[in-house]
Amino acid sequence: MPPILQRLQQATKMMSRRKILLLVLGCSTVSLLIHQGAQLSWYPKLFPLSCPPLRNSPPRPKHMTVAFLKTHKTAGTTVQNILFRFAERHNLTVALPHPSCEHQFCYPRNFSAHFVHPATRPPHVLASHLRFDRAELERLMPPGTVYVTILREPAAMFESLFSYYNQYCPAFRRVPNASLEAFLRTPEAYYRAGEHFAMFAHNTLAYDLGGDNERSPRDDAAYLAGLIRQVEEVFSLVMIAEYFDESLVLLRRLLAWDLDDVLYAKLNARAASSRLAAIPAALARAARTWNALDAGLYDHFNATFWRRVARAGRACVEREARELRDARQRLLRRCFGDEPVLRPAAQIRTKQLQPWQPSRKVDIMGYDLPGGGAGPATEACLKLAMPEVQYSNYLLRKQKRRGGARARPEPVLDNPPPRPIRVLPRGPQGP
Secondary structure (H helix, E strand, O other): OOHHHHHHHHHHHHOOOOEEEEEEEOOOEEEEEEEEOOEOOOOHHHOOOOOOOOOOOOOOOOOOOEEEEOOOOOOHHHHHHHHHHHHHHOOOOEEOEOHHHOOOOOOOOEOOHHHEOHHHOOOOEEOOOOEEOHHHHHHHOOOOOEEEEEEOOHHHHHHHHHHHOOOOOHHHHOOHHHOHHHHHHOHHHOOOOOOOOHHHHOOHHHHHOOOOOOOOOOOOHHHHHHHHHHHHHHOOEEEEHHHHHHHHHHHHHHHOOOHHHHOOOOOOOEOHHHOOOOOOHHHHHHHHHHOHHHHHHHHHHHHHHHHHHHHHOHHHHHHHHHHHHHHHHHHHHHHHOOOOOOEEHHHOOOHHHOOOOOEOOEOEEEOOOOOOOOOHHHHHHHHHOOOHHHHHHHHHHHHHHHOOOOOOOOOOOOOOOOOOOEEOOOOOOOO
16 A cells, blocks of 8 residues: 555544545645534645654644734734634633733733733733733743744835824824835934834834834944844744745744644735835835834844754755645635635625725735635634634634633643743724
């Protein structure tokens, strides 16, 4: 019997109480759709992964306690959705904000454990916006929690911030014709330190990480070096948005997860009409100069990211990233049709999948389910594309119903390195 059929036969025996649907895609690729409750899952773990564990390294159980510092406009909503779905699959408790904080932990205030809804404590997973405060996070999360975050190239990130928060950040609203070029030509003419949502207009990454976003590395290089040390002490992995799939490969290896645990649909993406197709070089330089602290953080952790990839084996990480992309495309077609496309919110019929729109000037896209779907597969596809606000509300209702009636599973500890955290901003107020 061919080895792949032996593996499938073994898997079938192990899952005899589950309803299994085999889809053969081509002559050499087999994926599994497993329906258990509302879960739809693809299992690349049945195949040899491109990046095997180090020799003499015993298999590890999946790590179940994770705190994700969700930075702004860095693909953090997509990572959050991955963590929410993992928590649901494994019946884990997700820390969620108190209603007075809306769907973020009272950002831009420094995080406090008091911002966490009592029905979601003690948690295994945290993934909503907050501004990092190490002591408060360590008071909330169990020992052995793995801390991760994600950064994005500062010029691209600033263009996204300027577009997304243009109606909420006073510094951006002062700019004639909502011109990013005008703002970056003389940012001091529009920016006022300390006013509401000012952090979206200056060194937002540094602020989210708990740093002082008004410091300049040109005037105080030691401050940037110290902030980098603090981040390295706390975070086991700093992902890079420009290399999202490679970041997820490193994440799943860090947490001993399967490749199917990090499959995703792209969430909270702007329509092409709401963003610059390309940022001119002069504008990018100006954005990096104005956000010099963010630029220093990004450059350092981009370099350390690639050193980490090199240690894992660059060729195998890239192969596994390709496997992830291929499996992701199969899943998107399964859920959203043969040609899955992101749609404007007005074209999405499924209310639970309609993304929040920051203003009339910005279109946030999403997926819609094909008509006539029902059952566990449809439910799982719904979660795959569910926007942050709807998913957070759903999890809060679910965890409130559950209450304290059942004993929570003990977290798996595997001695990750220490890490720091903080609080993120509230949902935008009306202009």
